[in-house]
Amino acid sequence: xxxxxxxxxxxxxSNGISNGHGIGDGHGNGYVNGNGKVNGEKVKKMKxxxxxxxxxxxxxxxxxxxxxxxxxxDSPQDFPVLSQVQPGxxxxxxxxxxxxxxxxxxxxxxxxxxxIIPGLTHWQIPSYFAYYASSTSVAGFLGEMLxxxxxxxxxxxxxxxxxxxxxxxxxxWLAKLLQLxxxxxxIGNGGGVIQxxxxxxxxxxxxxxxxxxxxxxxxxxxxxxxxxxxxxTHSSFRKACLIxxxxxxxxxxxxxxxxxxxxxxxxxxxxxxxxxxxxxxxPFFICATVGTTSSAAVDPLVPLGKIAKSYGxxxxxxxxxxxxxxxxxxxxxxxxxxxxxxxxxxxAHKWLFANQTCSPLWVKxxxxxxxxxxxxPEYLEYxxxxxxxxxxxxxxxxxxxxxxxxxxxxxxLRLYGxxxxxxxxxxxxxxxxxxxxxxxxxxxxEVVTTRYFSLVCxxxxxxxxxxxxxxxxxxxxxxxxxxxxxxxxxxxxLSGKFILRFAVGAPLTEEKHVNEAWRIIQKHASxxxxxx
Numbered sequence: 001x002x003x004x005x006x007x008x009x010x011x012x013x014s015n016g017i018s019n020g021h022g023i024g025d026g027h028g029n030g031y032v033n034g035n036g037k038v039n040g041e042k043v044k045k046m047k048x049x050x051x052x053x054x055x056x057x058x059x060x061x062x063x064x065x066x067x068x069x070x071x072x073x074d075s076p077q078d079f080p081v082l083s084q085v086q087p088g089x090x091x092x093x094x095x096x097x098x099x100x101x102x103x104x105x106x107x108x109x110x111x112x113x114x115x116i117i118p119g120l121t122h123w124q125i126p127s128y129f130a131y132y133a134s135s136t137s138v139a140g141f142l143g144e145m146l147x148x149x150x151x152x153x154x155x156x157x158x159x160x161x162x163x164x165x166x167x168x169x170x171x172x173w174l175a176k177l178l179q180l181x182x183x184x185x186x187i188g189n190g191g192g193v194i195q196x197x198x199x200x201x202x203x204x205x206x207x208x209x210x211x212x213x214x215x216x217x218x219x220x221x222x223x224x225x226x227x228x229x230x231x232x233t234h235s236s237f238r239k240a241c242l243i244x245x246x247x248x249x250x251x252x253x254x255x256x257x258x259x260x261x262x263x264x265x266x267x268x269x270x271x272x273x274x275x276x277x278x279x280x281x282x283p284f285f286i287c288a289t290v291g292t293t294s295s296a297a298v299d300p301l302v303p304l305g306k307i308a309k310s311y312g313x314x315x316x317x318x319x320x321x322x323x324x325x326x327x328x329x330x331x332x333x334x335x336x337x338x339x340x341x342x343x344x345x346x347x348a349h350k351w352l353f354a355n356q357t358c359s360p361l362w363v364k365x366x367x368x369x370x371x372x373x374x375x376x377p378e379y380l381e382y383x384x385x386x387x388x389x390x391x392x393x394x395x396x397x398x399x400x401x402x403x404x405x406x407x408x409x410x411x412x413l414r415l416y417g418x419x420x421x422x423x424x425x426x427x428x429x430x431x432x433x434x435x436x437x438x439x440x441x442x443x444x445x446e447v448v449t450t451r452y453f454s455l456v457c458x459x460x461x462x463x464x465x466x467x468x469x470x471x472x473x474x475x476x477x478x479x480x481x482x483x484x485x486x487x488x489x490x491x492x493x494l495s496g497k498f499i500l501r502f503a504v505g506a507p508l509t510e511e512k513h514v515n516e517a518w519r520i521i522q523k524h525a526s527x528x529x530x531x532x
Contacts, residue, residue: 057105060105060109064109064112065141068117069124069508072122072124072125072126072508073126073508076125076126076127077486079117079122079125080122080485080486081121081122081125081127081128081482081485081486081487081488082121082130082482082483082485082488083118083119083120083121084118084485085118085119089118089119090115090119093115094115121488123506124136124506124507124508125506125508126506126508126509126510126513127486127487127488127506127509127513127516127517128487128488128506128509129487129488129489129501129502129503129504129506129509129517130488130489130490130501130503131490131501131503132293132320132321132350132351132455132503132505133350133351133503133505133506133507134349134350134356135349135350135351135352135353135354135355135505135506135507136353136355136507137353137354137355137412137416137507138415139353139408139411139412139414139415139416140349140353140354140355140408140411140412141355142408142411142415143354143355143407143408143409143410143411143412144355144408146407146408146411147403147404147405147407147408150404150407152404153401153402154167154393154402154404155380155392155393155394155400155401155402156380156382156392156393156394157384157390157391157392158382158384160404163402163404163406164390164391164392164393166406166407166410167192167193167194167393167405167406168186168191168192168391169186170406170409170410170413171186171191171192171193171194171360171362171406172185172186172187172192173413174192174348174360174409174413175192175362177327177418178323178326178327178332178335178346179326179332180338180344180362181338181339183364184344184362184363184364186391189364189365189366189367190362190363190364190365190366191362191363191366191391192360192361192362192363193360193361193363193369193393193396193397194358194359194360194361194405194406194409195345195359195360195361195397196357196359197347197357197359198234198236198318198320198345198346198347198359199234199236199239199240200359200397200398201318201343201345201359201361202234202236202237202240202287202316202318202345203236203239203240203243203244203398204361204369204372204373204396204397204398205314205316205342205343205361205363205369206227206237206240206241206243206244206246206285206316207244207372207373208314208343208363208368208369208371208372208373209284209285209314209316209342209368210222210225210244210245210246210284210285210372211368211371211372212284212314212368212371212372213225213282213284213314217282221282222245222246222247223247223250224250224280224281224282225246225247225250225281225282225284225285226246226250226251226252226276226281226282226283226284227241227246227250227251227252227283227284227285227286227287228252228254228269228272228273228283228285228286228287228313229251229252229253229254229264229286229287229288229289230253230254230255230256230262230263230264230289230292230297230299231253231254231255231256232256232262232263232264232289232292232293232294232295232297233253233287233289233292233318234289234292234293234318234320237251237287237318238251238253250281252272252276254268254269254272255268256297257495258448258449258494258495261295261297261298261449261450262292262294262295262297262449262494263297263298263299263300264288264289264299264300264304266300266303266304266307269286269304269307270307273307273311273313283311283313284313284314285313285314285315285316286304286307286308286313286314286315286316287315287316287318288301288304288305288315288316288317288318288341289317289318289319290317290318290319290322290323290326290334290335291319291320291321291322291323291325291334291452291453293321293492294457294492294493294494294499294501295448295449295455295457295492295494295499295501296321296322296449296451296452296453296455296457297449298322298334298452300337301317301335301336301337301338301340301341302336302337302340303337304337305337305338305339305340305341306340308340308341308342309340314342314343315340315341315342315343316341316342316343316344316345317335317338317341317343317344317345318345319335319344319345319346320345320346320347320350320359321347321350321351321453322334322452322453323335323344323345323346323347324346324347324348324350324351324352324425325351325425325429325453325454327352327418327421327422327425328422328425328426331425331452331453334452341364342363342364342365342368343361343362343363343364344361344362345359345360345361345362346359346360347359348360348409348412350505351425351428351454351505352409352412352421353412353416353421353424353507354405354408354409354412355408357405358405358408358409360409366396369395369396370395370396373395373396373397373398374394374395375394375395375400380394424507425454428454428504428505428509429453429454429504431454431504431509431510431511431514432451432453432454432455432456432502432503432504433451434511434514435456435502435504435514435517435518436451436456436458438518438522439456439458442522443461444460444461444525445458445459445460445461445525446458446459446461448494448497448499449494449499454503454504454505455501455502455503455504456501456502456503457492457494457499457500457501457502458499458500458502459474459497459498459499459500460473460474460477460525467496467497470497470498471497471498474491474498474499474500475491475498477500477521477524477525478490478491478500480524480527481520481521481524484520484524486516486520487516487517487520487521489501489502489517489521490503502517
């Protein structure tokens, strides 16, 4: 490809490339967009996907991303973990309208460095400890790259058979790593599907359970349908119920407390169901959680599952975060009782290094899901041999279009292997224990909840039993620590207490980063203690 100064549609000068593809390259040159001339010769129209341009610019982009990760690891002081920008900062830095003519990739990447990166909260930096991780990996990145490059839309088997078949196989692999019961495998009436997020997963199973019960009791009974979860359940559950037409006053969020480490109690569930039945309500859905967002609490699946089974209620297990750890034998006990669940999901992008987004969902009865979500427009009809063996994932999800997400999960499992994945999860749990030990050894702090996985809930301990002042001190400590830009932690409220959360999960985090985080927290806590 030859570079030279050219005239773009006869107007003005631009650095153009002689085949005129309408995009920038990595050398600061703009590609001619449209039928124009370069050095007096006619050029082609824009060609959005050109293999040689992809090769050249792809290398540049991979280098840019690799440098970002290297700098996060080698020079973290150059990247405030929590973005320090103010709302609206970007509008004054970008033009009011899109460009009419192509701009060079180098110029664009310069803008990324100067204008975009400062607005990032760096989820992948080693000193990120705020929310559950958005885990990344080379394998996950390569899978995303391959998926984007192939750019297939596998909403039916026909539209890309391998996109469907690989997903079926890989989710069977993962189900076996989790030791899920056979009814969640594709060999029977159940099976798995990759949703975008856990929020989507809980929505589709609420819809499936709703339609299943309404076939029994009639469509006019919607106002009588009741759902159950704990007050620690993710907020997406409430949203899913509202989308599904469940009346807000029929969403039972059962109170939890420290006596059960904020897990749902079977007694409160049984009492609530009995009370609702006596007053003419129709219980139809229970959402149990393994690893709640606030404190990684674990609902007791065995007794909850027995209650669900005895009343014929659909039980879903949301294990978005902690379910990933259950590929390790020592953590598998936390999903004992899943055999009585109707559905189960994890977020592989949280702690299984599959990159955003990848939320495997398994259902015991695929037909409940399909019957609630299927659409059969004529333009999607096709004939195929062995029709009963074909999966059309459009009928397992809300949207029609779907990405080839199973590629990255397949690549993660193959390029790392189950043994390495287990050990990496164990490393994170051990780092959390290391931090927990620091907290327990300092009389000014206290660990608030039992730690099961890689989240530590802690706070500055109250002085003279003054909980209000204690809450204020912890709020101030959180704000001060995060304002340093050196680490990022988050908070929650449990039983009226303002609690600090320290979640280990970033792929680059090592013991030295945990040690430094504790040093920063302890330093600023000392300042606050003197103040009070």
